[in-house]
Amino acid sequence: MKEEIRQAPIGVFDSGVGGLTVAREIMRQMPKEKIIYFGDTARVPYGSKSKETVTRFSRQIARFLLSHDVKTIVVACNTASAYALDELEKEFDVPMIGVVKPGAKMAVTRTRNGRIGVIGTEGTIGSGIYNEYIRSVRADAVIYGKACPLFVPLVEEGLWEDPVTEEIARRYLGELIDLDIDTLVLGCTHYPLIRSVIGRIMGDGVTLVNPAYETAVELKAMLGEQHLLNDVEPALGSNRYQFYVSDGAEKFKQFANSIMKYGVLSAKTIHIEEY
Amino acid sequence: MKEEIRQAPIGVFDSGVGGLTVAREIMRQMPKEKIIYFGDTARVPYGSKSKETVTRFSRQIARFLLSHDVKTIVVACNTASAYALDELEKEFDVPMIGVVKPGAKMAVTRTRNGRIGVIGTEGTIGSGIYNEYIRSVRADAVIYGKACPLFVPLVEEGLWEDPVTEEIARRYLGELIDLDIDTLVLGCTHYPLIRSVIGRIMGDGVTLVNPAYETAVELKAMLGEQHLLNDVEPALGSNRYQFYVSDGAEKFKQFANSIMKYGVLSAKTIHIEEY
Numbered sequence: 001m002k003e004e005i006r007q008a009p010i011g012v013f014d015s016g017v018g019g020l021t022v023a024r025e026i027m028r029q030m031p032k033e034k035i036i037y038f039g040d041t042a043r044v045p046y047g048s049k050s051k052e053t054v055t056r057f058s059r060q061i062a063r064f065l066l067s068h069d070v071k072t073i074v075v076a077c078n079t080a081s082a083y084a085l086d087e088l089e090k091e092f093d094v095p096m097i098g099v100v101k102p103g104a105k106m107a108v109t110r111t112r113n114g115r116i117g118v119i120g121t122e123g124t125i126g127s128g129i130y131n132e133y134i135r136s137v138r139a140d141a142v143i144y145g146k147a148c149p150l151f152v153p154l155v156e157e158g159l160w161e162d163p164v165t166e167e168i169a170r171r172y173l174g175e176l177i178d179l180d181i182d183t184l185v186l187g188c189t190h191y192p193l194i195r196s197v198i199g200r201i202m203g204d205g206v207t208l209v210n211p212a213y214e215t216a217v218e219l220k221a222m223l224g225e226q227h228l229l230n231d232v233e234p235a236l237g238s239n240r241y242q243f244y245v246s247d248g249a250e251k252f253k254q255f256a257n258s259i260m261k262y263g264v265l266s267a268k269t270i271h272i273e274e275y
Numbered sequence: 276m277k278e279e280i281r282q283a284p285i286g287v288f289d290s291g292v293g294g295l296t297v298a299r300e301i302m303r304q305m306p307k308e309k310i311i312y313f314g315d316t317a318r319v320p321y322g323s324k325s326k327e328t329v330t331r332f333s334r335q336i337a338r339f340l341l342s343h344d345v346k347t348i349v350v351a352c353n354t355a356s357a358y359a360l361d362e363l364e365k366e367f368d369v370p371m372i373g374v375v376k377p378g379a380k381m382a383v384t385r386t387r388n389g390r391i392g393v394i395g396t397e398g399t400i401g402s403g404i405y406n407e408y409i410r411s412v413r414a415d416a417v418i419y420g421k422a423c424p425l426f427v428p429l430v431e432e433g434l435w436e437d438p439v440t441e442e443i444a445r446r447y448l449g450e451l452i453d454l455d456i457d458t459l460v461l462g463c464t465h466y467p468l469i470r471s472v473i474g475r476i477m478g479d480g481v482t483l484v485n486p487a488y489e490t491a492v493e494l495k496a497m498l499g500e501q502h503l504l505n506d507v508e509p510a511l512g513s514n515r516y517q518f519y520v521s522d523g524a525e526k527f528k529q530f531a532n533s534i535m536k537y538g539v540l541s542a543k544t545i546h547i548e549e550y
Contacts, residue, residue, distance in 0.1 A: 041322060041324070042318065042328045043317065043318045048431075048523075048526075049316070049317060049522050050522050050523050052522075053521070053522040053523075056546075073396075080461060112444060149428075149432055150428060150429070150432055153424075153425060153428040154425070156323075157424055158427055164439055164442055164443060167438075167439055167442075212418075213383045245330040246328070247324050247325050247327075248324065248325050248328075249321075271331075273548045
């Protein structure tokens with residue numbers, strides 16, 4: 001039985017394509033694991049929607065992933081981690097991990113002067129959850145949050161290196177530069193895709209923290225402790241990575257293939273509101 | 276019975292706030308009519324989603340509006356008009372009107388040289404529906420469509436008069452300027468809010484067509500023909516305008532109040548996927 005559970009897939013979800021940056025890290029750090037990814041492309045974005053709505057959507061997705069017998073769920077979306085993770089952990093009986101706690105922990109490890117910036121969606125920043133987690137690790141940290149609502153549409157439009165993205169980034173980040181932070185958390189899974197623009201504006205003195213990397217590290221530790229790591233190489237042709245979306249499978253596949261090392265062979269569309 | 280139907284409200288829906296520009300026109304042109312507006316703010320935007328998904332969402336909304344005994348349904352969203360209106364008309368038994376046909380008709384009335392541009396979401400432009408309707412009225416019209424996916428997030432962020440919106444508009448519209456069009460259809464209900472930026476770039480030689488105005492004109496004609504116009508002034512305090520959304524009622528109310536002449540006293544949140 002235990003052996004069977006170890007070989008079960010890891011469930012990963014996001015409002016859309018951003019969580020692929022987290023799935024990519026899991027593939028890198030745990031190459032033997034199977035993954036079932038769900039992107040809620042029919043209802044994307046989550047960042048400007050309410051806690052109640054994001055929680056309802058996340059609950060449906062958790063049910064969908066559990067119907068595929070996942071051994072754990074990774075909430076690869078900062079807004080859903082901020083709003084829904086607590087609720088999901090109460091309701092469902094598999095170990096879960098979000099991206100906020102690992103990102104917060106890493107920020108504290110990296111900062112020297114204790115002044116940390118966090119950028120994310122309106123939902124993530126408004127929830128104050130990064131502040132809470134960062135302060136629980138380092139009580140004297142000074143934290144500045146800034147919502148950057150146009151970054152997601154700009155990334156989705158593919159303007160990763162573009163004067164418009166640069167101009168918008170300059171407006172959002174300008175106030176953070178003046179605040180003498182030395183560490184900036186990319187608190188939305190889309191943002192690593194415009195990391196170089198953000199890095200250029202913030203300058204060499206500011207370390208950018210990408211929670212995707214640290215989330216995969218913590219996931220591995222958590223699965224290890226619970227004896228849930230898969231140590232068997234999946235058989236060839238065993239469908240190691242499966243992708244599901246609530247809309248636009250073809251468009252998702254194209255986007256996914258542009259950022260993933262491993263080919264996203266196919267994506268299936270499901271009706272998520274039925275779960 | 277007939278009298279009762281005449282006094283029933285007009286149902287209006289959109290993916291979010293854009294359709295308020297249509298509701299506003301109906302209020303202006305038919306001040307005695309009651310309106311029930313629904314904005315699908317939990318699942319906004321529609322413009323980048325598939326026909327199947329937009330149709331499923333629209334069907335739920337039609338059911339919701341009919342549960343409030345509306346006498347007619349106005350599809351105040353170009354993407355839903357393009358993808359779902361035909362289907363809704365087959366399924367439901369009230370007269371319906373979309374924004375595409377009135378917009379197309381008005382463009383033909385306005386053009387002198389027969390060269391018409393249409394801007395809208397990926398869904399609206401990709402569907403080719405404006406071409407179809409415009410050609411059915413004027414077979415020799417030459418039509419150029421251009422999807423402008425960043426306009427909706429820019430409008431929703433309130434950047435109505437902003438150098439970034441201007442720069443993005445210049446990129447989208449540049450190719451239309453070179454094509455010698457004399458008429459441009461604002462084929463998305465958000466776009467009238469950045470009309471002045473678009474007008475500045477297109478220049479005085481190009482007439483901008485806002486389908487909201489013409490939709491209200493045609494709605495009035497349709498209701499008149501079917502003896503469905505309300506000729507009784509609604510009693511004071513009779514809740515003439517009601518607003519429903521699927522998420523974020525407070526945020527919706529603020530936005531709505533910034534563009535409506537009449538105060539949006541309140542907005543209620545409902546679970547649209549249950550309809």
